[in-house]
Amino acid sequence: MNHSIETENLSLWYGDFQALMDVSVKIPDGQITSLIGPSGCGKTTLLRCFNRVNERYGNVTTEGKIEVLGKNIYDADVSLPELRKAVGMVFQRPNPLPISVYENILFGLRIHSPMRSITRADADEIVEEALKSVFLWTDLKDKLKTRATSLQLEQQQKLCIARLLPLKPKIILMDEPCSALDAKGTRAVEELMEILAGTYTFIIVTHNMAQARRVSKECIFMFLGELIEHRETQALFTDPQHEKTSDYVHMRYG
C-alpha cells in the first residue's frame, strides 16, 4: 500500500507548550482517514503540519520528519505555495472568500498564475468543472456572480472543497468540516468525500464518532499530543487495543 503522508517522530511546540509528541504515522493513499480525540489533543495541529501552514500561526517549532507524497517537506527546495497547492484544507466554519462564487473557484489559480494569463473561456470551464465535481453546478450556475458568503452553509462548505480542485491537489485535509452543518449538510459532505476519495486522499478531523465510522477506512486516535492508536476504523471502534482509546470510543470522557 502506498502512503501519501508519513511522519516520523514528529514533535511540535507552540512556544514552550508541546502540542505533538513523537507522532509517527502513515496515511494511506487515496482513501479517507479520520482523526479523533478529545478537544485540544493536537488533531488540528497535526493536520496543519501537513502543509506547513502551522508556521503562519506564530511561535512554532517542529522536530522530526514529514514526508508528503514521498518528499520531505522540510527540504530546502520545497516551495510552500507548491506544497499548499497539493495539500488543501477545509475548515470547521465554511470560509469562502468575500468575493463571487466564480472568483472563489478561480482564486487559487489566480494567485499561482501570472496576471491575466487565464482566458475567459478557460476560466468558465474550470469553474463549471469544479462546481460539477461537488454537485453544486445545477444549484449555482445562475448564481456565479453572487457573493459566496451569502450562500447557505452547506453550499459554502461544498464551495470550499470545490475551490481546492482547480489546483489539482492530491491530499485534502478536513478540520471538522461538518460541525457547522445540519444533518442533511453533513450527509451531503460525507457523500461527496466518499465519491472523491480515490482521486484524493482525505484526512478528516472529527468529534463525531459516528461520522468517523461512516466515512473512514482507517482511524487515528490521539490523546494529549500523542498518537495512541491507528488502525482500521471498524477494528478501532469494536476492539480498541489501548485503554484510552476504549475509554474515548465508549465516551467515558471527552
Add this chain to the structure above:
Amino acid sequence: MFTETPIDRRKRLTENVMRIFLLIITSIMIIPLLLIIGYLLYKALPVLSFEFLFSNPRDNMRAGGIWAPFLGTIYLVVVSLLVSAPIGVFAAVYLNEYARENWFTRITNLAVVNLAGVPSIVHALFGVGAFVLFAGLGESILAASLTLAIMTLPVIIASTTEALKAVPMSFREACWNLGATRWQTIRRIVIPNSISGILTGVILQVSRAAGETAPIMFTGAVFYKAIAEGNLFAYNITEQCMALSLHLFTISTQVPDVTEGTPHGTAVVLVGSVLLVNAAAIILRVYLRTRKKW
C-alpha cells in the same frame, strides 16, 4: 393574575427615571455643538460670501477675506496626509499582518501609543528641531506638514490596525491554505475588505491636522502673507503660508478693530470644511460598506 406587585412598581418607576435622566445627559452633549454652530453662523452671516473666501485679508488684517489662510490650511493638510497616510497604513499592515509578537513589535506598539499621547506643542518643538533646523527645511509648508504628519501618524496606525483586525482571520486562513503569500492575501482580500475603515481613519485626521495651531506656529505658518487670489497653486511648499487656525487666533486676539464678524466667518469656514470632509468620510464608508458582506 399578572398584577403589579409593589416591587414591580418600584422597578418600573426607576426604569422611567433612568431613561429620562440618560436622555437629558445625552442631550447636554448635543446642545453645545448646536449652540457653537448657531452662534458662529449668526455672527458670521454679515461677512460670509464668496468674496470673503476668495480674497486676501486687507488693512492689516482688519478687513477682507481669508483666501491666503484657507489655501494654506489646505496645503498643510494635504501635504501632511500625503506623508502620514501611506507610512501609517503600511506600518499598520506590517505590524498586523507580518510581525510576530517580539521585542521589536512591542517597542513599536509602545512608541505608537506614546506618540499619540504627546501634546501638540511638544510636536511643534520637535518639528522646529528636526525639520526646520536639522533637516534645513526652514520655516516652510513642508516642515509644518511633516510636523503635522508626525502628530497624525500614530492615530492613523491605530485606526488602520483596527480596520485590519476587523477582517476575519478565516479569510486569511483560506488564502494561506491555497498557497497565497501574505502579500497576496493582503492585497486581494484583507485590504479590499478593510479599505472603508482605513480611509475613514485617515480622513478623520484631516480635522485634527486642520484644527491644530501649535505644531505649525513655529514650523511654517505666518501671521500674514499675501498670495495671488483664486490661484490654487499660489503657495510653494518650501515657503511659509498662512493657516486658518493661526489666522483665527491672530485676528481674535492680536489685531485691534477687526471688522465685526470676520473671526466668526473664519471659524465657520474652518469648522465647515472639517465637517464637510468628515461627511465625505461617512458617505465613502457607507458606500464601501454596501459592497462588503460576510
